[in-house]
Amino acid sequence: MRNDVDMKIEIRNFRESDLESIYQICLLTGYSGKDASGLYKDPKLLGHYYAAPYALLEPELTFVLNLDGQPSGYILGAYDSEKFYEKCEERWFPSFREKYKMPDITDKSPDAHIIRLIHKGNKPRPEMANYPSHLHINLLPITQGRGLGRKMMDTFIAKLKEMNSPALHLEVGKKNKGAIAFYSKIGFHIIKEFEYSIAFGMKLKS
Numbered sequence: 001m002r003n004d005v006d007m008k009i010e011i012r013n014f015r016e017s018d019l020e021s022i023y024q025i026c027l028l029t030g031y032s033g034k035d036a037s038g039l040y041k042d043p044k045l046l047g048h049y050y051a052a053p054y055a056l057l058e059p060e061l062t063f064v065l066n067l068d069g070q071p072s073g074y075i076l077g078a079y080d081s082e083k084f085y086e087k088c089e090e091r092w093f094p095s096f097r098e099k100y101k102m103p104d105i106t107d108k109s110p111d112a113h114i115i116r117l118i119h120k121g122n123k124p125r126p127e128m129a130n131y132p133s134h135l136h137i138n139l140l141p142i143t144q145g146r147g148l149g150r151k152m153m154d155t156f157i158a159k160l161k162e163m164n165s166p167a168l169h170l171e172v173g174k175k176n177k178g179a180i181a182f183y184s185k186i187g188f189h190i191i192k193e194f195e196y197s198i199a200f201g202m203k204l205k206s
Helices: 016-028 045-050 052-057 081-091 093-099 110-120 148-162 177-185
Strands: 009-013 063-067 070-078 133-139 167-173 189-193 197-203
Touching (some): 016 133
Antiparallel strands (some): 167 197
């Protein structure tokens, strides 16, 4: 691994020219932080649900990590989860529901799972009512061990505080042990454990 002094590291606001890179990073980190490209026939499905709508509908809360000018990670999210999901229903999901028809009930493929999520839409869990903002962060392996995840989180949280968000939440799969340890280390607390995931929260106002 090259030393940080040899690399140009930049965290910057999202640009529309970053969209394809965001799709790619989402796929390359989509299996509990590992490469999911071998799991999906449609390489953009994960990004359609977990990344692109945030970048395009809430660009002010989308930040890209560049290493030597190459997008290598992102953090993105929503200031008000409920209002964001309403925007998705109005401006994002309808065209994808036309493109991707509801799969047969016997189809258990990863693609079918994401398509069902697209048709279902998204609603805030009631357990998150006191944590209205939320985020997703995905970083390629090349970024690891450099403290860049923490810097990305600091950038995102600073923006939320500037916007006067009272609190934020995120969910992480129980298989993603590294992420679980990371969130606990940087000050998140567990809100609730679900069957396959853990919800973490952080208060931004006392």
